[in-house]
Amino acid sequence: MxxxxxxxxxxxxxxxxxxxxxxxxxxxxxxxxxVPVAAQRALQRLRDEAEANPIRFFRDLPERIAHTRRHLAAFLGADPDGAALVGNTTAGAAIVLQSLGLRPGDEVLLTDHRYGAVAFTAEREGRRTGASTRTVDVPLDATDDEVTARVADALRPGRTRLLVVDHIASATARLFPVEQVAAVARAAGVPVLVDGAHVPGMLPVRVDAIGADFWVGNLHKWAYAPRGTALLSVAPRWRDRIDPLAVSWEQDAGFPARVEWQGTLDYTPWLAAPTGLFALRTLxxxxxxxxxxxxxxxxxxxxxxxxxxxxxxxxxxxxxxxxxxxxxxxxxxxxxxxxxxxxxxxxxxxxxxxxxxxxxxxxxxxxxxxxxxxxxxxxxxxxxxxxxxxxxxxxxxxxxxxxxxxxxxx
Structure with a gap:
């Protein structure tokens, strides 16, 4: 207790x-x-602090955000210097997609288990850039080896610019063999984005061991954080290319600060997230x-x-x-x-x-x-x-x- x-x-x-x-x-x-009551109270306390002196609160925010990120990244086995706090998994996917520099003739490959909003995001980026999206069907009862083989057969090296695969699918609760899938994509030279929306708190994970180019997961589901808290992890070779959806004053600071700092947003859910994680660990x-x-x-x-x-x-x-x-x-x-x-x-x-x-x-x-x-x-x-x-x-x-x-x- x-x-x-x-x-x-x-x-x-x-x-x-x-x-x-x-x-x-x-x-x-x-x-x-x-959200646990303890995290709700932490959230309200932080909001009271912000309203007591907004200028001072925002002046000190970058380091407090970085401290929170280090704490959450450690829980997920991710490199804190290669991760950024974002609002949710779909927002993280949008950041990745718009940072790839897609062109006509490129394609984004998804499975039929993909989350609808992520698919919409890929389709929107396709309309903007001339790229296309394609879906590979994965039977619900497929074994891990069958899943991996289907994805491998669907890859088109030189054309497939991104593979999006769920860690746990929202629609079907299907657990995907993301390490195996990432390995075959890497061998084909295709970058991988793992949609890990449901993983933080639900499953033990070491993000850096998966071998994906990008991984993003929500902490406001199973890790008891206030809503609007997710972590985007980016492999070293991509970090200099990641840009936020909107540019703000930390743009020249590079990744991850340029992604995290979005002006006068409410950052208190991020700062309260460790309290939710503490409640989970206490239980x-x-x-x-x-x-x-x-x-x-x-x-x-x-x-x-x-x-x-x-x-x-x-x-x-x-x-x-x-x-x-x-x-x-x-x-x-x-x-x-x-x-x-x-x-x-x-x-x-x-x-x-x-x-x-x-x-x-x-x-x-x-x-x-x-x-x-x-x-x-x-x-x-x-x-x-x-x-x-x-x-x-x-x-x-x-x-x-x-x-x-x-x-x-x-």
Whole structure:
């Protein structure tokens, strides 16, 4: 047990470390994260400091940002001098794409598991430069060797200017063999950007050991940082070429300062991020990972059974299952949520009629339910979803749940 910003943080009281609505089952931590109360208080304290003397606060910011970056980079096994704090993973991907100097005839290669906003970013850069984007399909049940072979076969040395691969895919919770993929791309002379949005805090990682040219991950999901905190790691040969999306007063300072300094932005989420990481470490990083992975697997199992999905048809994270994979997906009945608008509508219905926040994805022509596990969750929440979801999908549920009847997430 430890007092962090005046908040008791301990495993036995882990449900009280967050300020989530107790009337809602919050089963979608991967979407926006949830900030521990201790980190919320650190954030507010920093904002109070900024408003007490804004000029002094901003004068001292560059060194404080650098100190925070060194702390977060060490946790991720990244070179602090070759990493920059950015707002989120998509912003980091945009910085990389616009720094490559793409030209007509160049292409960016992605997999069909890629995150939608990153794909949009690559397509926008293609429209601006004349480059193109291309997608390689990766079956959900492909082995690591099969994934690597598919990607290797899709590379076009001399034309493919960037390969974008997810570390853990948002849409499918698929774990990709990023070290193997980076190795085959490196042999082909193709730079690699690893989208590690869900990795910090969820999985143990040594970013520098992956061998990617670029790696970017959010700390505001599974590492308990306030929202708007991510780390972009860049291999040495690229650092002089990385430019921010907007130029500010640290432009001549080089990378990473030129990327981090963006004028009068609110930098307090970055400065409060170590408090969130301290809360995670106080709860016990390995214990949290094991707990969260177990809950996600349990939720997949009971919800899958309620929908009539055989255990063998429930997708795993892919490859060898490491401790800590805390997202799982469940296939929805054929024709349900098979398009993005339908998936979004179903997600809202589940929130309104079941009282559960979940992710509904349309991928590969069908709908999928993505469930997460976090320390504030309990098994009863997945049981309740499993009990109510079949009726909702059959059209028999139209009544908003009584909040007082839901045990919620505390």
């Amino acid at each position: 430890a007092l962090i910003e005046g908040v008791e943080v301990s495993w036995d009281r882990r449900h009280e470390c967050f300020s989530l609505d107790p009337a809602v089952s919050y089963l979608n931590h991967g979407a926006r994260g949830a 016990g990083v390995d214990r949290v990972r094991e707990h969260n992975a177990g809950l996600a697997a349990y939720g997949q199992r009971v919800v899958g059974a309620a929908l009539g999905v055989a255990p063998g048809d429930l997708p795993g994270p892919g490859g060898a299952l490491p401790a800590g994979v805390a997202m799982r997906i469940v296939p929805l009945p054929a024709g349900v949520a098979a398009t993005v608008p339908d998936a979004e509508a179903l997600e809202v219905r589940i929130a309104d009629e079941v009282g559960a926040m979940v992710a509904v994805m349309a991928w590969d022509g069908r709908g999928w339910l993505r469930l997460c596990g976090q320390v504030y969750n309990r098994r009863e929440e997945y049981d309740r979803l499993a009990e109510r979801l079949p009726a909702l999908l059959s059209g028999n549920s139209r009544t908003r749940p009584n909040p007082s009847s839901a045990s919620g997430s505390r």
